[in-house]
Amino acid sequence: MKFDAIEPGVYPELIYPPYKSTMKRGPAQPLLRIEAPRPVSDNVRPAPRILLPHDMDLTAQGDSEPLGEKIVVTGRVLDEDGKPVRDSLLEVWQCNAAGRYRHKRDQHNAPLDPNFNGWGKMLTDEDGRYRFVTIKPGPYPWGNHEKAWRPAHIHFSMFGNVYAQRLVTQMYFPSDPLFDYDPIFQSIPDLAARQRLISRFSMEQTVGSEMLGYEFDIVLRGRDATPMGI
Numbered sequence: 001m002k003f004d005a006i007e008p009g010v011y012p013e014l015i016y017p018p019y020k021s022t023m024k025r026g027p028a029q030p031l032l033r034i035e036a037p038r039p040v041s042d043n044v045r046p047a048p049r050i051l052l053p054h055d056m057d058l059t060a061q062g063d064s065e066p067l068g069e070k071i072v073v074t075g076r077v078l079d080e081d082g083k084p085v086r087d088s089l090l091e092v093w094q095c096n097a098a099g100r101y102r103h104k105r106d107q108h109n110a111p112l113d114p115n116f117n118g119w120g121k122m123l124t125d126e127d128g129r130y131r132f133v134t135i136k137p138g139p140y141p142w143g144n145h146e147k148a149w150r151p152a153h154i155h156f157s158m159f160g161n162v163y164a165q166r167l168v169t170q171m172y173f174p175s176d177p178l179f180d181y182d183p184i185f186q187s188i189p190d191l192a193a194r195q196r197l198i199s200r201f202s203m204e205q206t207v208g209s210e211m212l213g214y215e216f217d218i219v220l221r222g223r224d225a226t227p228m229g230i
Helices: 191-195
Strands: 070-079 089-093 119-123 129-135 153-158 167-172 200-207 211-215 218-220
Touching: 070 200, 089 129, 119 129, 153 218, 167 218
Parallel strands: 070 211, 070 218
Antiparallel strands: 070 129, 089 119, 089 153, 153 167, 200 211
């Protein structure tokens, strides 16, 4: 399979008028093609010191437990040929259970949680698997249009093993009633590609009476690529 093989409709248009801010920040000039470099050797491994205590448990970064529904999210990161992407850095960030980010630009009328920062990072293992513990994020208003509310989601940033595998995307939760009203989610033309952004509830990954489990696999490029978030 060619390295740049992408099915039509998987990636959103860089300028999508219903998502108003893309009209200002989308590129006005034709894009330049960057040739993919050779893959990095499997023997090259990132230094583990980039990980700090509790980076993989967003509920353990405060003085006590944060408010909200505790969940575990796990999945595999795969390349375009279905092979695991090993020892690759994955970063996540999200709002709290009330729908507010710990960021100075988020000033909407929802409380901050002093025990929840909303960001973490991890490395994939030998099977390309990642796992982290967090709080299920809440929906929030975002001012794009009248009654504009984002579905609950978690942001993912994947570096892969080469620059051409770089991916920033969003993970959603099953059966969210806001999907049909969200221009960001709807900006991806292909229905099957949109469905790849929705996590799967997993009883297998659920931990006793502590937290429900969700699975979200990420494919970096190729026919089954996970769409980019915009």
